[in-house]
Amino acid sequence: MKTGSHVAGKWFHPQSDRITKNINPAQLDEVIAEFPAATAEDTDRAIDAASQAYLSWSKTPAPERGRILWRAAEIARSRHEEISNLMTREEGKIIQEARGETSKGINVLEFYAGEGFRIEGKTLPSEVRDTFTCTIRRPLGVVGLITPWNFPWAIPVWKIAPALVAGNSVVFKPAELTPGSASLLVEIFQEAGLPDGVLNMVVGPGSQVGDRIVNHPAIRAISFTGSNAVGGALYTQAAQRGAKVTCEMGGKNAVLVLPDADLEKAAVAIHAGAFGSTGQRCTATSRVVVFPEVKDALLEALVEKARSIKVGNGLDESVTMGPAVDEKQYKTDLDYLDIAQNDGAKLIFGGGKDEEAGNGYFVKPTIFDDVTPNMRIFQEEVFGPILSVSTAQSIDEAISIGNAVEYGLTSSIFTQDIDAAMQFVEGVETGMVHINEPTIGGEAQLPFGGTKSTGVGEREMAQEGLNFFTELKTVFINFSGNADRAMIR
Ligand code: ADP
Numbered sequence: 001m002k003t004g005s006h007v008a009g010k011w012f013h014p015q016s017d018r019i020t021k022n023i024n025p026a027q028l029d030e031v032i033a034e035f036p037a038a039t040a041e042d043t044d045r046a047i048d049a050a051s052q053a054y055l056s057w058s059k060t061p062a063p064e065r066g067r068i069l070w071r072a073a074e075i076a077r078s079r080h081e082e083i084s085n086l087m088t089r090e091e092g093k094i095i096q097e098a099r100g101e102t103s104k105g106i107n108v109l110e111f112y113a114g115e116g117f118r119i120e121g122k123t124l125p126s127e128v129r130d131t132f133t134c135t136i137r138r139p140l141g142v143v144g145l146i147t148p149w150n151f152p153w154a155i156p157v158w159k160i161a162p163a164l165v166a167g168n169s170v171v172f173k174p175a176e177l178t179p180g181s182a183s184l185l186v187e188i189f190q191e192a193g194l195p196d197g198v199l200n201m202v203v204g205p206g207s208q209v210g211d212r213i214v215n216h217p218a219i220r221a222i223s224f225t226g227s228n229a230v231g232g233a234l235y236t237q238a239a240q241r242g243a244k245v246t247c248e249m250g251g252k253n254a255v256l257v258l259p260d261a262d263l264e265k266a267a268v269a270i271h272a273g274a275f276g277s278t279g280q281r282c283t284a285t286s287r288v289v290v291f292p293e294v295k296d297a298l299l300e301a302l303v304e305k306a307r308s309i310k311v312g313n314g315l316d317e318s319v320t321m322g323p324a325v326d327e328k329q330y331k332t333d334l335d336y337l338d339i340a341q342n343d344g345a346k347l348i349f350g351g352g353k354d355e356e357a358g359n360g361y362f363v364k365p366t367i368f369d370d371v372t373p374n375m376r377i378f379q380e381e382v383f384g385p386i387l388s389v390s391t392a393q394s395i396d397e398a399i400s401i402g403n404a405v406e407y408g409l410t411s412s413i414f415t416q417d418i419d420a421a422m423q424f425v426e427g428v429e430t431g432m433v434h435i436n437e438p439t440i441g442g443e444a445q446l447p448f449g450g451t452k453s454t455g456v457g458e459r460e461m462a463q464e465g466l467n468f469f470t471e472l473k474t475v476f477i478n479f480s481g482n483a484d485r486a487m488i489r
Contacts, residue, residue: 008045015039134474138471257291409454
């Protein structure tokens with residue numbers, strides 16, 4: 001595995017006192033990599049390299065750019081297990097989840113490879129005689145991509161692939177906790193034939209590397225996934241200099257369970273959404289809103305499933321939940337157990353460290369009942385395996401409890417009643433809505449993103465994700481000897 005940063009086609013270890021230490025959160029004595037972090041000056045060099053490479057890359061035909069993505073997908077497929085294995089070791093997610101994420105990244109590469117044939121504008125009629133008018137989509141220039149640790153392979157792919165196929169060059173800053181998966185991706189693009197300088201990766205602290213990306217005048221667009229604190233601040237800074245921004249931030253996603261629901265199916269979905277990836281997904285299910293008549297039966301099913309979870313090192317195929325990603329997240333998870341109980345929530349399962357699971361940041365899957373909207377555990381994103389259960393008496397009340405948070409990423413309802421389902425689809429304030437499905441997941445061809453405090457800017461993935469990395473140019477072509485545009489009303 002390559003380590004360090006990557007600028008103008010070359011891997012290097014920056015001259016810096018700060019060390020990036022990549023450790024396995026399920027096996028704390030395993031150091032995966034250790035190397036000097038990049039600085040603001042390294043970031044400037046990456047931006048210069050990207051500006052230089054843009055000149056030729058932006059002129060490369062889009063289908064040809066797409067073919068490089070396709071080759072990257074093929075290489076990634078041939079290295080599938082290596083990518084998945086590294087992801088489990090550096091992020092902690094179980095190997096089955098890592099394999100799923102690797103496959104998803106490959107799907108996204110394939111989808112955007114095809115988009116190279118379809119970067120489209122519109123032809124529209126003009127008011128002026130003998131005039132042809134249309135729009136074309138052009139790349140933006142150098143774009144900055146800032147990604148979190150929870151999907152260390154798929155999120156970088158779903159930003160880098162559309163940026164590249166649209167003809168931009170990239171300065172990419174992965175999370176410092178997960179540089180390994182990011183490095184494999186860069187290595188794969190290099191092997192696929194991406195020209196030097198088109199994709200540069202700078203591994204270093206957000207306060208230096210991220211900040212320089214956000215404030216450098218040559219960076220024309222920023223795509224960020226991470227916390228609301230960082231996203232909100234960088235949105236303001238980038239907006240002041242007129243850069244385009246998309247931010248995908250927190251979630252506090254609810255599943256509604258109505259009395260006519262298939263309770264076993266609902267329990268399976270809620271369980272997967274709450275405890276999959278140790279709850280470290282922006283689409284995780286962190287709240288359940290259930291009707292009183294089915295609450296006991298649902299809770300019994302949820303507790304039984306939670307009891308069957310085996311916490312531990314995700315490389316062991318029998319383990320079903322990995323650790324928190326680092327000490328900070330581990331402490332956050334444990335703090336929220338106290339916060340919830342002090343606010344009056346009733347602990348019905350789990351709660352606390354899982355010390356038997358090994359030498360890692362292991363916490364038990366946890367379920368709280370009697371959670372009300374005034375409690376912090378109802379309102380705040382924990383990013384851990386903690387599920388809160390609330391009660392509602394009617395569909396209107398359930399939707400209003402579902403909406404009573406600042407976030408709006410995803411949601412789900414379990415019911416057989418089409419009227420209730422459609423009322424939910426229209427009334428719920430989230431960017432994605434599921435019916436009789438978990439809150440999690442996304443597909444390459446479907447727009448991904450949220451409303452309210454969750455997101456600003458364009459949706460990611462799909463054609464919308466590509467559009468973000470382009471700008472529209474409106475073209476007017478007159479083919480008569482006499483055109484006076486000033487005469488148009
Ligand atoms: P999380 O830790 O949950 O991934 P963060 O918002 O802290 O969420 O980090 C997301 C990404 O933003 C990471 O790559 C991080 O290094 C980066 N980042 C942190 N601070 C800044 C900043 N001031 N400017 C730009 N990027 C930053």
